[in-house]
Amino acid sequence: MSLLALSDITIRYSRLTAVREVSFSMTEGEILFITGPNGAGKSSLLRAIAGVTPVAGGKIQLAGQDITGQAPENIARLGLSMVPEGREVFGSLTIEENLLVGTGMQTRDRNSRARTASDLEAVYTIFPILKDRRNGQAGLLSGGQQQMLVIGRALMTNPRLIAIDEPSLGLAPNITDQVYERLIALQAQRQLTLLIVEQSSARAMMVGGRMILMRGGQIVLDGDARTLGSGEAIQAAYFGYEDH
């Protein structure tokens, strides 16, 4: 059964249609890249899945439940953890507080305190820099460190699906490499399901997995990132050469 399924999703901003009847689904443990040029509707799609942007039509299902039009906090409770564009750390909170914001939805019982502590320790093991500065203000971290923090923050909720919007945005290429290295290692280790939006398809080809290419609010290509990435088909799709 698919973990996430979108059918005929349409998103409009007043009269502008950003996403037009997009359908796809993903299974547990999969890495799916959504790529495409600026304005293709990638981020809108992600925001709609997270419940932040309303959809004008269609249906979104997460783990078999209809989440269309649900409040973001309820979707988060069903296991979606969102890492939005621009990272959006809580800059005035400490690093540890940032990590703890998302732990409130876990069921409270005798073990919850211990579980949170061990989750925290796990994140600190992956990103030791966060542990070193745990009581420092998150706003003072560098861009790359903030990206690690928000990935850690997403992990803290023990999600079934992590959606990441442009993790490379504003980061130096070597820092982006580091972020991806950790992310992919994590994915293999924990069997995470990752939905990643990136503007460039180069990263998807490098990492592998499945890739969807969007342009003008629609899906133009869907397939294995490595095979799709070679050849001119992708260039044509990305830039829309076939129109001419």
Next chain:
Amino acid sequence: MLQTLFDALSLGSLYALGALGIALIFGVMRLVNFAHGDVIAFCVFALLWPSTDAMAIVFAGQLPWYLLVPFVLLCGAGLSVLCEIVVFRRFRNANPATMMIASFALGFVIRYFLLMLYSSRPKSISLLPALSQPVEIFGARLPLLQLITIVATMAILIGLTLFLRQTRFGLEMRAAAENFSMARMLGVRANRVIMGAFALSGALAGAIALIFGSQTGTVDIQMGASIMLMAFIATVIGGLGSLGGAVLAGFLLGAASVVMQVALPVDARPFRDAFVYGAVILVLLFRPQGLIAARGTKERV
């Protein structure tokens, strides 16, 4: 000298508490709640039995202080939460100007509701009379009330800080104040946080009502409005949404008022408020973002 200091602190306390009540709500929902002053007035009137007689019929006001204080705080919190559920919830996604106008309207509704029940005539009430006894400290004779005002305000500020820093709910409120949508994506329940902010803000209104009511000895449906204006100015100077800034600016405003009352030449004293507001304009010219800019407002485009 000491007298002036205490005057400044106790007036500043009122402004600081008022500003805090406004800043709390602004932080989580970008609403400048002009009904806050009327919540304060409501809390004072809650002590009286509804009647349009000139004489106040003291009702809840006769309770011993350990029941009176929680009663008034609960009244404030209750009314404030009710306002959220009945009115502001419907404006959640409206633009800030619309919400502000709605809050004006709501304020008038509360005020005229009080007017209907109690008439517009100010009434005298002797609230906690034991507190008006003077005490002598370092040669200055201070009303006990002034001392209690300052101590209570400090206690409230410390309590609120601890609440925001140490509790789960406080963490969620701070996260939501900085970036509401991100907090929701991490499972923070919007309704719970906003209702919590309204409850806290209402309880603060109750505290102001108690202090102001016992200081002035009168109840008046306009009484909230005067504090509200100064408190609103304090939130703006402090940096809208910044709790620390609101408190700081509240105390500064209180100090400015008291100092000018003392220092201005006698002829200029009637125009004290003009000087205070002039100082406010000066501050805003140099720091338009407020003394302590709140993070959530800065980055939003």
